Amino acid sequence: MKRFSRDQMAARVARDIPEGAYVNLGIGLPTMVANHLPRDREIFLHSENGLLGMGPAPAAGQEDADLINAGKQPVTLLTGGAYFHHADSFAMMRGGHLDFCVLGAFQVSRTGDLANWHTGAKDAIPAVGGAMDLAIGAKSVFVMMDHQTKSGASKIVERCTYPLTGVACVNRIYTDLAVIDVTPEGLRVVEIVEELSFEELERITGVPLVRASSPAMAH
Amino acid sequence: MKRFSRDQMAARVARDIPEGAYVNLGIGLPTMVANHLPRDREIFLHSENGLLGMGPAPAAGQEDADLINAGKQPVTLLTGGAYFHHADSFAMMRGGHLDFCVLGAFQVSRTGDLANWHTGAKDAIPAVGGAMDLAIGAKSVFVMMDHQTKSGASKIVERCTYPLTGVACVNRIYTDLAVIDVTPEGLRVVEIVEELSFEELERITGVPLVRASSPAMAH
Amino acid sequence: MIDKTVSTPAAAVADIPDGATVMIGGFGTAGMPSQLIDALIDQGARDLTIVNNNAGNGEVGLAALLKKKRVRKIICSFPRQTDSYVFDSLYHAGEIELELVPQGNLAERIRAAGAGIGAFFTPTAYGTPLAEGKETRIIDGRGYVLEYPISADFALVKAEKGDRWGNLVYRKTARNFGPIMASAAKCTVVQVREIVELGAIDPEVMVTPGIFVQRVVGVDVADALTQPQAAA
Amino acid sequence: MIDKTVSTPAAAVADIPDGATVMIGGFGTAGMPSQLIDALIDQGARDLTIVNNNAGNGEVGLAALLKKKRVRKIICSFPRQTDSYVFDSLYHAGEIELELVPQGNLAERIRAAGAGIGAFFTPTAYGTPLAEGKETRIIDGRGYVLEYPISADFALVKAEKGDRWGNLVYRKTARNFGPIMASAAKCTVVQVREIVELGAIDPEVMVTPGIFVQRVVGVDVADALTQPQAAA
Numbered sequence: 001m002k003r004f005s006r007d008q009m010a011a012r013v014a015r016d017i018p019e020g021a022y023v024n025l026g027i028g029l030p031t032m033v034a035n036h037l038p039r040d041r042e043i044f045l046h047s048e049n050g051l052l053g054m055g056p057a058p059a060a061g062q063e064d065a066d067l068i069n070a071g072k073q074p075v076t077l078l079t080g081g082a083y084f085h086h087a088d089s090f091a092m093m094r095g096g097h098l099d100f101c102v103l104g105a106f107q108v109s110r111t112g113d114l115a116n117w118h119t120g121a122k123d124a125i126p127a128v129g130g131a132m133d134l135a136i137g138a139k140s141v142f143v144m145m146d147h148q149t150k151s152g153a154s155k156i157v158e159r160c161t162y163p164l165t166g167v168a169c170v171n172r173i174y175t176d177l178a179v180i181d182v183t184p185e186g187l188r189v190v191e192i193v194e195e196l197s198f199e200e201l202e203r204i205t206g207v208p209l210v211r212a213s214s215p216a217m218a219h
Numbered sequence: 220m221k222r223f224s225r226d227q228m229a230a231r232v233a234r235d236i237p238e239g240a241y242v243n244l245g246i247g248l249p250t251m252v253a254n255h256l257p258r259d260r261e262i263f264l265h266s267e268n269g270l271l272g273m274g275p276a277p278a279a280g281q282e283d284a285d286l287i288n289a290g291k292q293p294v295t296l297l298t299g300g301a302y303f304h305h306a307d308s309f310a311m312m313r314g315g316h317l318d319f320c321v322l323g324a325f326q327v328s329r330t331g332d333l334a335n336w337h338t339g340a341k342d343a344i345p346a347v348g349g350a351m352d353l354a355i356g357a358k359s360v361f362v363m364m365d366h367q368t369k370s371g372a373s374k375i376v377e378r379c380t381y382p383l384t385g386v387a388c389v390n391r392i393y394t395d396l397a398v399i400d401v402t403p404e405g406l407r408v409v410e411i412v413e414e415l416s417f418e419e420l421e422r423i424t425g426v427p428l429v430r431a432s433s434p435a436m437a438h
Numbered sequence: 439m440i441d442k443t444v445s446t447p448a449a450a451v452a453d454i455p456d457g458a459t460v461m462i463g464g465f466g467t468a469g470m471p472s473q474l475i476d477a478l479i480d481q482g483a484r485d486l487t488i489v490n491n492n493a494g495n496g497e498v499g500l501a502a503l504l505k506k507k508r509v510r511k512i513i514c515s516f517p518r519q520t521d522s523y524v525f526d527s528l529y530h531a532g533e534i535e536l537e538l539v540p541q542g543n544l545a546e547r548i549r550a551a552g553a554g555i556g557a558f559f560t561p562t563a564y565g566t567p568l569a570e571g572k573e574t575r576i577i578d579g580r581g582y583v584l585e586y587p588i589s590a591d592f593a594l595v596k597a598e599k600g601d602r603w604g605n606l607v608y609r610k611t612a613r614n615f616g617p618i619m620a621s622a623a624k625c626t627v628v629q630v631r632e633i634v635e636l637g638a639i640d641p642e643v644m645v646t647p648g649i650f651v652q653r654v655v656g657v658d659v660a661d662a663l664t665q666p667q668a669a670a
Numbered sequence: 671m672i673d674k675t676v677s678t679p680a681a682a683v684a685d686i687p688d689g690a691t692v693m694i695g696g697f698g699t700a701g702m703p704s705q706l707i708d709a710l711i712d713q714g715a716r717d718l719t720i721v722n723n724n725a726g727n728g729e730v731g732l733a734a735l736l737k738k739k740r741v742r743k744i745i746c747s748f749p750r751q752t753d754s755y756v757f758d759s760l761y762h763a764g765e766i767e768l769e770l771v772p773q774g775n776l777a778e779r780i781r782a783a784g785a786g787i788g789a790f791f792t793p794t795a796y797g798t799p800l801a802e803g804k805e806t807r808i809i810d811g812r813g814y815v816l817e818y819p820i821s822a823d824f825a826l827v828k829a830e831k832g833d834r835w836g837n838l839v840y841r842k843t844a845r846n847f848g849p850i851m852a853s854a855a856k857c858t859v860v861q862v863r864e865i866v867e868l869g870a871i872d873p874e875v876m877v878t879p880g881i882f883v884q885r886v887v888g889v890d891v892a893d894a895l896t897q898p899q900a901a902a
Contacts, residue, residue, distance in 0.1 A: 049697045049846055052648075065700060066841045066844040068698065068700050072700075079636055080636040080639075080648070081641050082641045085845050085848065085849040086723075086776075086847050087777045087778060090777045090778060091554065091621070093554075094553055095621060097552075118799075125749055127750035127751075128748065128771075129747050129772075129773050130747070130772070132795045132798060132800065133772055133774035133794045136794055136796075137554075137794075163798065164797055167796060167813065238671075238672065261671055261672045267542075268468070269611050272873075272879075284468060285469070285609045291465075291466040296873055299869055300873050302608075302873050305465070305541075305614050305615050306548070306549040306618045308545070309542030313561065313562060344526055344529055344530075344536075345536075346515075346516045346538070347516065347538060349541040349542060351562045355561045355564075356562075382567045386564060546787070554793060556790075556793065557791045557807075559790070575789075577788040577789060578788075582789075608874075610874075
């Protein structure tokens with residue numbers, strides 16, 4: 001079966017982010033979205049450790065230990081960017097001022113519940129960071145993840161079995177097989193990878209899906 | 220009967236404010252305290268409209284409409300002072316970071332309830348400003364007021380008849396007749412104007428008073 | 439390229455509808471966005487709810503807006519001033535609704551709206567008439583009142599400098615309600631003395647990042663100070 | 671004359687008692703007050719409750735404090751990191767208590783302590799295991815969790831510049847928890863790269879006014895970066 005590559009997924013997310021958007025890209029896969037944002041489009045990247053207008057990684061040797069992102073990697077600040085403290089930074093998120101958050105996930109439920117911080121393993125040390133703030137911290141929350149686990153189980157589920165990060169918070173899911181909106185009418189398929197039918201996608205996903213109304217969107 | 224003048228009252232309050240104190244002086248009579256703070260003592264005046272390190276009024280012609288105090292009068296900023304927004308300014312107060320607030324009052328009760336924002340007159344337009352924030356906004360709340368109303372009624376009362384500004388918030392009362400602490404044991408007289416006896420003060424006040432334990436303090 | 443600058447105050451407030459809740463910055467006249475208020479008066483929106491610390495001075499700015507009977511309700515901490523006669527007469531005539539809020543609770547409620555806080559327990563006003571009918575709670579032996587956020591459709595704010603991304607710095611105590619109101623409104627409109635190039639505001643010094651600002655309009659302050667308020 | 675400067679990190683932390691709650695600034699190593707932490711290790715206080723976003727890296731700073739078994743409990747959002755093996759082994763051995771708090775709730779709870787807020791309703795963590803046992807409420811159709819302030823006996827903070835009144839500015843993202851922790855502790859101790867004259871920090875630019883700071887100690891950062899952490 002053909003699948004979207006990670007770069008294709010990141011490019012697909014980037015396409016949905018318009019000029020002028022305020023965006024937080026979560027750690028891991030979502031970080032790749034930054035590489036696909038067109039340079040001529042002014043987009044404001046937020047990092048929850050107190051940074052708005054985040055630029056690309058600095059050149060080697062130009063790293064500044066006081067200028068890092070939420071993943072604790074060295075970054076730069078664009079002209080026009082700003083620094084602020086943690087309470088102000090999370091107020092920005094919780095207050096709904098970000099247009100988009102893009103997050104990784106273990107599972108997303110049919111109603112948009114998100115599980116992405118803890119596998120529930122008993123001996124695992126729990127660590128949440130900003131995950132729960134990000135989950136509720138944007139007008140639109142996008143999830144980027146593989147459609148299935150390595151063992152082939154669907155990560156889109158009727159009900160999350162992993163501990164939740166947020167309830168009914170996901171708006172759109174980008175996987176290596178499809179782009180799916182979480183809507184009041186159910187999971188609506190916006191796009192499917194080539195050579196995969198809606199019926200086959202629904203079988204792999206294991207929960208009911210809804211066809212997009214526009215015939216141009218899903219094939 | 221001899222009474223403390225307003226200047227004497229202000230000087231008496233000033234004596235109780237040590238170097239390094241963070242202080243908010245309320246509108247009206249308390250403002251006079253600033254004139255009596257010794258110049259060699261570094262004291263930090265806070266104004267709730269977003270100012271710490273407030274200096275004296277500017278020379279005529281030097282007024283700046285953007286640099287005013289809570290009474291909307293032109294002021295100056297000392298070297299080392301700071302500006303901040305209203306939420307930060309009231310956080311400073313509510314969070315207990317000020318050492319002293321000095322406020323005027325209509326009435327103070329035996330248990331330190333304060334009434335200073337509204338006479339309760341039915342046709343009066345209510346206006347509270349920062350009064351209620353100031354009442355709870357310092358480690359020690361000092362009240363400066365005449366001991367009696369113009370008609371001779373005590374302003375220190377068993378229970379306030381005017382609408383309250385704050386409950387059990389006053390620590391010390393400076394009047395034109397005495398200095399009185401609000402303590403768990405009752406109103407303890409720290410100082411009385413010359414030629415007035417404790418008994419006479421208690422009669423005028425109309426609520427039970429307690430003698431200071433130190434004989435040097437009350438006569 | 440993102441450019442939030444707008445050419446005139448009139449254009450900046452053109453879409454404020456009847457019935458809108460509008461925050462107006464300023465403490466007294468410091469930080470009062472006079473040109474935006476005048477533009478709002480000219481624009482004609484009515485049935486407004488206004489959030490401001492005061493209720494207008496003399497017959498200019500907010501007082502002028504009140505005088506034209508455009509305001510249904512005002513949320514403020516200190517309506518009564520020596521020169522608040524416009525508000526006073528409307529209030530006595532029952533022609534305006536007043537929600538009186540202690541100044542620090544007003545600031546914190548606005549901040550809460552901007553910060554996504556659903557409600558908070560504040561010690562201010564506990565045990566007073568302004569807490570009547572409100573939920574209270576004793577926490578660690580201290581009394582608190584539950585207060586809810588105040589948000590707005592529009593905020594009109596005055597700042598010192600702004601750039602095309604909407605980044606702002608203020609001047610002295612004119613900062614007052616500007617930063618929190620900017621965070622609490624769906625659409626924040628800012629009049630600045632000077633529009634500066636992107637990068638002219640040091641990122642360490644920025645008070646309001648552009649994320650909180652939708653429109654910036656340059657206003658010549660020299661004009662503002664000398665020109666009589668047309669709408670009064 | 672008020673002079674909050676202290677000559678050495680050791681003197682600045684000398685009176686932190688056993689059992690104290692100590693906030694430590696920093697996000698990872700940015701803003702981490704390493705010299706103050708080392709001084710605290712040398713000082714010997716134990717049975718501490720530490721508030722920090724993380725739970726230490728490698729074997730220096732906070733990790734070194736943990737390794738010496740001085741910490742009874744840690745309140746943080748993200749203890750597990752690639753190099754958090756000191757914490758990991760203590761946790762698995764049941765030798766340290768962990769209160770896990772989502773990062774934004776951690777920041778807001780610290781801010782609430784500094785701002786005198788008794789408790790607040792936050793949407794973060796609603797419906798998740800981290801809200802279990804906590805009071806919840808639906809406000810305007812959205813679920814919220816009631817969270818309480820986190821205050822401390824001491825805060826150890828790193829800033830860029832400070833003056834004798836305790837006024838501070840920070841550097842880039844090293845600002846992170848500094849300003850809010852400074853507001854939430856009874857005694858805030860700050861290590862700065864440079865002690866400056868009063869007036870050297872512009873009043874418009876000051877991030878932490880001295881009211882929140884009790885002690886300032888100058889630390890040579892060049893030393894700090896090159897010198898091996900003695901206490902590790």
